[in-house]
Amino acid sequence: TTTTPTPKSVVIIGAGLVGALAAVYFAEAGWNVRLYEMRNDLRKEKYSRERSINLALSHRGIHALSGVSGIDMPALMRLAVPMHARMIHSRTGDQTPLPYGLHGESIYSIDRRMLNEKLLDIADAMPNVTLFFNHEVLTAQFEAGTVTLMDRGIKSQVVVKADLIVGADGAHSAVRRELLRPARMAFQQEYIDHAYLELTIPAKNPSATGMDRFHLDPNHLHIWPRGSYMMIALANPDGSFTCTVFAPWNLLDQVKTPQDLHALFKREFADAMPLLPNLEHEFFNNPRGPLVSIKCKPYHLADKVVIVGDAAHAMVPFFGQGMNCGFEDVRVLFEHLRASSVTSTKMPSAAPSIDTHLAHALETYSATRHKDVTAMCDLAMANYEEMRASVADPVFLAQRKVERALSWMFPNKFIPLYTMVSFTSTPYSECLEKGRALRRLALRILAGGAVGTLAAVAGLVAAVVLAKKRPARAV
Numbered sequence: 221t222t223t224t225p226t227p228k229s230v231v232i233i234g235a236g237l238v239g240a241l242a243a244v245y246f247a248e249a250g251w252n253v254r255l256y257e258m259r260n261d262l263r264k265e266k267y268s269r270e271r272s273i274n275l276a277l278s279h280r281g282i283h284a285l286s287g288v289s290g291i292d293m294p295a296l297m298r299l300a301v302p303m304h305a306r307m308i309h310s311r312t313g314d315q316t317p318l319p320y321g322l323h324g325e326s327i328y329s330i331d332r333r334m335l336n337e338k339l340l341d342i343a344d345a346m347p348n349v350t351l352f353f354n355h356e357v358l359t360a361q362f363e364a365g366t367v368t369l370m371d372r373g374i375k376s377q378v379v380v381k382a383d384l385i386v387g388a389d390g391a392h393s394a395v396r397r398e399l400l401r402p403a404r405m406a407f408q409q410e411y412i413d414h415a416y417l418e419l420t421i422p423a424k425n426p427s428a429t430g431m432d433r434f435h436l437d438p439n440h441l442h443i444w445p446r447g448s449y450m451m452i453a454l455a456n457p458d459g460s461f462t463c464t465v466f467a468p469w470n471l472l473d474q475v476k477t478p479q480d481l482h483a484l485f486k487r488e489f490a491d492a493m494p495l496l497p498n499l500e501h502e503f504f505n506n507p508r509g510p511l512v513s514i515k516c517k518p519y520h521l522a523d524k525v526v527i528v529g530d531a532a533h534a535m536v537p538f539f540g541q542g543m544n545c546g547f548e549d550v551r552v553l554f555e556h557l558r559a560s561s562v563t564s565t566k567m568p569s570a571a572p573s574i575d576t577h578l579a580h581a582l583e584t585y586s587a588t589r590h591k592d593v594t595a596m597c598d599l600a601m602a603n604y605e606e607m608r609a610s611v612a613d614p615v616f617l618a619q620r621k622v623e624r625a626l627s628w629m630f631p632n633k634f635i636p637l638y639t640m641v642s643f644t645s646t647p648y649s650e651c652l653e654k655g656r657a658l659r660r661l662a663l664r665i666l667a668g669g670a671v672g673t674l675a676a677v678a679g680l681v682a683a684v685v686l687a688k689k690r691p692a693r694a695v
């Protein structure tokens with residue numbers, strides 16, 4: 221008798237950004253996909269016009285989204301707002317641009333909900349994907365390839381079985397919790413002392429076109445750095461901005477009355493205050509979220525389960541990389557699946573045994589991805605210091621200028637850290653190493669004092685002129 225191969229099955233837990241993208245990747249590779257989400261289908265939830273929450277999408281995220289054919293990238297990117305530079309707001313309202321890349325590169329402000337809905341729509345339209353909402357993972361039995369979920373609709377437990385289980389269930393992942401013991405997982409979690417709170421700058425003129433719709437330049441990520449706290453603002457296509465205040469919990473708690481609030485904003489964010497008509501309501505009513513950094517290892521168990529996205533590596537949001545890194549997880553995971561010749565089919569009659577190709581792919585993914593993801597968690601924490609304090613520090617700004625000059629003069633040797641992280645797919649661990657080396661060099665040049673700096677820069681310019689045999693441009 222002949223047996224026909226049947227598609228392998230994957231159960232993905234969590235229909236957030238990363239789980240939804242993973243569903244599309246697996247489905248395009250020919251797997252049978254079931255996607256389980258604890259909450260209701262967000263496409264059916266009422267849309268709150270007042271609260272649009274956006275994220276910075278950059279190269280790694282775009283690269284991963286482009287890795288599947290089902291996503292119309294030009295159409296998606298038309299819904300994003302390009303940001304070419306940071307715009308630093310001083311207490312007196314002066315605005316100073318601080319470009320991101322050397323060559324006009326941009327990061328993109330994109331609506332989180334819209335992106336998640338689009339990914340769900342794409343997955344939903346695929347014949348080999350089934351979506352289940354209101355299903356919460358309770359426990360898992362990885363040896364047997366099963367997960368127990370609570371169907372919140374009928375209030376009853378269901379057990380589902382698959383060839384592979386993917387945990388994309390966020391920072392407080394139930395799949396990761398279930399993996400702790402069997403995978404002998406090392407786990408580290410750190411809550412920082414800061415909370416975040418979202419505020420809204422409404423559109424200046426919603427019916428206008430172009431820049432007239434916005435109170436601030438939409439093509440910048442606006443930052444109000446204020447030492448131990450800060451505010452940022454990212455534009456939405458409708459003309460509004462989503463502002464996020466990052467501040468110590470106790471500072472937020474000290475603001476008890478509208479008078480306290482007005483005094484704080486008048487002192488620290490005077491230029492933004494007139495643009496925030498609902499400040500009082502939003503400040504006292506919008507949720508305040510904790511910020512957590514999570515590292516763990518390994519991300520898998522045999523050929524049974526793997527975790528991706530925030531489930532594997534929550535990071536503080538100060539490099540705008542959490543989602544980008546989670547999307548990259550999915551792309552990199554598929555590189556390992558392909559390299560290990562993992563097929564999307566199995567022989568139905570085969571006795572249950574380890575799929576060695578799959579086990580090898582998960583093993584190499586887990587081992588190699590860990591150093592990169594950990595580096596990104598560390599970079600995000602370091603950028604926290606940079607964003608809230610250093611961008612207002614003259615030494616830091618001078619150091620950045622030297623870094624940019626070095627990068628301009630030796631583009632193949634010195635790439636600024638932010639450029640490497642946000643505009644390339646250089647492994648994060650390499651970004652960390654090279655970024656630190658460049659920073660040390662810039663500091664050494666600065667430590668030489670003004671004369672030393674001039675001499676060093678002049679020397680470098682001369683070296684470049686000689687090397688390139690063409691006149692130097694002004695930096």
Ligand code: FAD
Pocket residue numbers: 233234235236237238239256257258259274275276277355356357358388389390391392393394416464509528529530531537539540541542543544545546
């Ligand atoms: P999530 O988005 O958390 O999705 C997990 C899903 O799993 C959820 O839908 C949840 O309901 C579901 N789930 C949870 N538990 C269960 C269970 N037991 N059973 C079934 N389902 C379950 N990243 C960027 O790249 N750029 C940015 O600019 C950026 N800004 C940010 C700003 C802030 C203030 C914060 C807090 C984060 C920011 N991030 C940013 C990070 C980004 O939001 C996350 O990295 C990203 O949402 C992770 O996606 P995920 O799908 O892994 O997890």
